[in-house]
Amino acid sequence: MSQSKPSFSDKKQITYYSRLTQLGIGEEILITLPELSGLMFTSTRHCRTLLGQMHEYGLIKWEPKVGRNQRSTLTLLYTLAELKAELAQNMITAGDYEKALSLIDNDKALFEKLLVHTSGTQMREGQLHIQLTYDRPFSSLLPHQPQRNSERFLLRQIYSCLTRCNRDGAVSDALAHHWIYDETNLVWKFFLRPGLSFHDGSEINAEVIVSLFKELQTRPPYIKELAHIQSISASGALCIQFELRRPDPGLAGLFADVRYSIQPISQLLSTTKAIGCGVFQIQEHSDEKLKLITNNQYHGYRAFTDSVTIWQVSRSKDYNPGEIEIRTGGLVSNQSSSCSSYLSAGKTNSGLSEQVHNRIEDGCLLGILNHRSHFTDSQLKKIRYLLFSNESLKNKLDQSLDYNIEGVLAYNLLPNWVKLSAITDNDTQLPKKISVALFNHKGLEGCAKAISSILADNGIECDINCYSFDEFYRRAFASTLSEDLLLTSVNFDDNRPTSVYCWLLSDPVLHQSLPQQQRRWLYQELEALSSITTPQNYLTQLEPIATTLVASHLLLPMFHHKQTLHFEGLLQGVKMSPWGWPELRDVWFEQ
Template sequence: MAADRRKLELYENLFKQLGPGDHRITIGSIAEHFQCSERHARTLLNQMETKQWLSWTPLRGRGMKGKLVCLQEPIEACYKEVEQATVEGNYDLAHRLIGFNNRNVASGLKQYLTHATTASEDTIFAPFHRKLSWLHPHHTMERTERHLIHEVFQTLVNFRGTELSGNLAHAWESDDEKINWVFYLRSGVVFHDQSPVTSNEVVESLKALTLSPYWRALYDHIADITSHAANQIQITLKHPDPHLPKLLSRAEASIMPKQFIYRAESHFKPIGSGPFMVDVSSEKLLRLKRNPNFCGQSALVEHIELWIHKEWAEDKKCAENFFFLSNEQVQYTASTSDIGYFFLLINNRALQNSSFQHSLERLFNDQLDSPIPCDRHVDFCFENNNENRWFSRKLVSALKQQNFTATGTQVVYGHPAPKQDLAIGGIRLEGDRTTSLIAFFKLYPYWQANLTWKQQDHLKHTLSAARSEADTSKQKQILDALLTWLHKNHVLTIIKSEDLCLSIPSRIRGVEINSIGWCDFSKLWIKQRIIRSH
């Protein structure tokens, strides 16, 4: 019956918004999800409750939030309806049910038959400690979200370790001056909604970075991005950049359908062309589902699920992430070093002296043996992770003991507060280290406030020299010298390097920890338990 298929579609749409588990919600909000009247929404809830898809406990009074519990996965609800239809011999209905929400019936039937005849583990779980921000490549700043961008979207090229490889582009070339670049796109690539990935989407996605109030400083050497032939992208630079492909491998350079580039969060959908699709996105759960139409190597597991509980934040360190399986006890760890740095930036020129700088260095390394040479109130900002919160508490406590106050403002990564005496934060080494350092220097917004004109000029010319240097070892030397120069001028101090470990159940294989602190989800697989017969 068409009504049964429609109920499945409405239930799945509700489930995708809320996820599994308990939810407090008004009947009005449910009616909005169902796009019907409140009276009809109550009828639908009763029918779905009868089918044991959900439970609904209303509260009396207009606008009161009842308790809604999603009991079944939508596909499981579908399979039970299909089983009932096949028992009754109604195979036409079974086919219609399998195709709910515009699913491919032929493919869906194969999946149903596989489900009906085998039972194997195909989901890897990861606990997470906070609500995830929206997965828009241009607005995502946090480390985990930027990793998820790489799983859902594709960039023109990939950079792993020390190697560049094709992604949406299968080849690229430039002129001898490294100013005119051409990228050749793979043909036949589609987004998760089955729309084609065209050169127009690539051009518009990258052009938006050059117009972005935040990102344009990093992409300010791009003069023009055009496409004059099918599956070809021309990028013209203002200045030479032999390492442009590395820049275009970063998360913000991901390609998306052009209609979503400038959408507000409430109207944005994370539709990419990467190895995983976003199946459920709620405050409690993010579920990624394998993209069967991915143009690269298909993911080895069907689902990756991030389960979210804010109380986990109290014990979460920047330096650790976790995977787990149901009923799995034995674990091992994979680790990496130098994925970033924690820094102290002294913005107030009156505090840019060696005694104050070295005193804070000793404080943050638990080596402070004398009072901090400071006789005034200090305003500072710090990024929102436990390590930086610890630095913040140390600073406030030390100055309080000297009868001075310090006011700290917590900020998200990459968005320091203005008019602060100090900034405590992180430099992330995502992918290529030199590109990441250039990104940090180009994107920090307050150099004009904490550097003299002469120092600003030196910074500008040094970054230009680093960007145009073809030799990677010389490029590294230029940037390391810049870090040393800023330290000697009492502007920037690297407090410590950032390492990371990943805890993994023993049966999860294919883990190669990356510079973002996760690993390539598409390469993960689960070693099945051996079931011994008696």
């Protein structure tokens, strides 16, 4: 049924069509108009009108014969189920989700398939709408809570920080338009833009931000990072002043981290609807969908996109994490990679070119050996060699039917950092049993199964405990993850230098696993670094610190994912974010 033809969506019209389906589908039927009007329970005049409309809509082939009792030729082209699905798809494209679900009798499985098929961009009444699907509901979008990769991407859409920091460490303005660092008196001042507000209309001023940062100072995820701040105060309505105990020339870059997003202080004690100050605001957040709409009061450039709706849909067994279903129109993407996206203009465009962006993620799937296991140094070396320092893990994953990873072996936290190889004493005896903990993440689950298989090949039993993400981090904050090997996913944000710094300084999984001596050493190294270095030089000095942890067999990098974004050539402004998602605010196309 061509999208250029008028919508056939009236329930009475569908009822009339359903009465015809008893004649059969796809077969030429010789029948008189009175016979048809009898089947449809309507007058011959109305019947003639309905048949003409159905023919125009492409539902039937109707070849009427002139004359009383002449048999005309009728061919029905759709089953009733096919018709409803086609009409529901058009309703979804028009944004009439409730009507579509009602039309298909609340068939959730079919509704999800139609959502996937119609994903992409649509212009409705001059506004640009993006519809996506994702494989799980999103957790509460609160920046002070531990968050997965995709949630952190969404936090960047919903919130703003005092500053921005790019992947090379260059700091630029956001809510603060200028900042000054007094090296002599160890004082930072940040100057806010006038007229700032949260999505609920409440004012953002210096007092609001002072109260927020004072509260953050008391919370475990922030204590180490803010321990050197002696006092926080407002110097006028638009100036925040931080007095330090020690030098920190990179504080402006630290405040660009997504965890320092500006939010109402009341939100720290609440799990209700998130209120931000970013380019998009939340209109609806449920287990079924997340809908964002543009924030017309945003302090920077308004998004081209007027709304983004992300539906939660179930996935088939061959689905891999990181896939964001954004496909419709003339191009069909059949990706099997673990971090791929497809973005379409939402039109049928035969011969339309496809463009591809791809990159290796800044981060990796990572194993961390738990100091509670009391492995000897030689056992640590052998575990690293056996599981992580050759092709055995990737080979096991390649043999698996459950998970197809597209990526490269990791030897350090970042793909461009020094590559370390391991040697081992083959006579070293390992324990008869090794336990593994992870959170529910398909990539980690695949790695855990591969590790278990490798250990079994070497006569070692493996116990695997898979927690929810929230439970995994709750145990990490409480230092109660007792398993020998902890598997996690580390994907650094757009503020790459300060994101790596914050992870090394504050990640609860890492710090609950390190021996006390190594924790103390790590804190001292990071404190010394931040006392003399700006974010533009962080990575150069963080690399040897991370490399030492890898060389000590405490960090065990596994894979860097390859992130891929496919999109139609018609679309403009398509860029891949560090989280593998397209930059939603910048997408546009010429109508």
